[in-house]
Amino acid sequence: LFGGQIVGQALVAAARAVSHDEQVHSLHCYFVRAGDPKVPVLYEVERTRTGKSFSVRSVKAIQHGKPIFTCQVSFQLSQESPVQHQFTMPAAPPPEELLTQEELIQKFLQDPNLAERYRKHLNKIQAKDVPIEIKPVTPPDMFSREPQEPRQLLWVRARGYIGDTDMKVHCCVAAYISDYAFLGTALLPHRRYRPRFMVSLDHSMWFHAPFRADHWMLYECESPWAGGCRGLVQGRLWRRDGVLAVTCAQEGVIRVDQPPTQSKL
Template sequence: LFGGQIVGQALVAAARAVSRDEQVHSLHCYFVRTGDPKVPVLYEVERTRTGKSFSVRSVKAIQHGKPIFTCQASFQLSQPSPVKHQFTMPAVPPPEELLTQEELIQKFLQNPNLAERYRKHLTKIQAEDVPIDIKPVNPPDIFSSEPQEPKQLFWVRARGYIGDTDMKVHCCVAAYISDYAFLGTALLPHRQYRIKFMVSLDHSMWFHAPFRADHWMLYECESPWAGGCRGLVQGRLWRRDGVLAVTCAQEGVIRVEQTPNQSKL
């Protein structure tokens, strides 16, 4: 099971247990067991607190009678405030000037010098049915095993039309999008190692401003730390007009072969 799918569906369940006027502002999740893609997921919602301005809903995703995932989502009624600030959006080329992930993969696969292990990996990605349009701003050089800065930039949007509907719907879709290729940012400085195992441990999101998940947004990802078989990644989803819409953070398990890979291709 894709972690972003569980996060998004859990948020759908939580959002159905609050009033239409309340909007999600934060979400904190833990992946506690491996999911089974062959079994339906039951989402159990607890109304933890319902206040005048804020409400909290706790969600368990259950398979085989045991929780595989837990989260708490906090919702808020709109409140004006004079206290406002945000970072500045990175200056990057617009999505119209960039290749899609599919076009980049096809370009790499046409190179006869591509190593077989990369060819298998890219073919696997190519076969995945991902409902996200992705345009990397700074795609990694797959022909080099040299360490790279743990930062990535993507233009992302949901495939298909969602429309100007309840903001909670767009937040649920953004939760799905936010988990895609996120943890991989922590591996960019360590590309000389083969991955044995990589899985998300937790996922947190903070929603700052209205947005359309079916419109292009810039996903800025970085990894400030890795160690102890874990990696930490942080992300920001920017609207095209420079407004910071969402902030994300995630920690995951990363296990690699102890001996660096010597092959350059």
């Protein structure tokens, strides 16, 4: 099961247990067991606290009678404050000038000299039905083993039309989007290693300003640290007008195969 799907569905369940006027401002999740794609997921919501300004809902995702995921979601009634600031959005070319991930893969596949194992890998990616449009700002060479800075910029949006609906719906979709290719940022400096096992341990999000998940947003991802078979990634989703809409953080397990040692003979 895709982690972003579980986070998004858990947020849907939590949102149904608060009033229409309360909007999500943060969520904190743990992935505690592997999910089974063959059986439905049961979401159990506890009304942990309902206050005058803030409400907390606890969500458990259950399969085979055991929790696979736990989450705490906090909601807030709108409040004005003179205390406001944010970082500056990084410079990036507009999405209209960039190729989608699918178009980039198609360019690779047109290369007659592409090795068959790489061709199979790209066709496997192409076959996945991903409900997100992605346009990398500086797409990495998929087959290079050269280390890169643990940073990437992506334009992202949901496929199809969602419209001006309840903001909680857009937050649920953004939860799905936020987990896509996120942990991979931590592997960019270590491209000589082949990942053997990579899975999310936890995921947190903070929602700052209204946005449309079906409009282009710039996803700024960076990894400040990796070690002990774990990697930490942080992300910011920016609206096109420069407003910081969402901040994300995630830690995951990263296990890699050691590269073969070259013979000195």
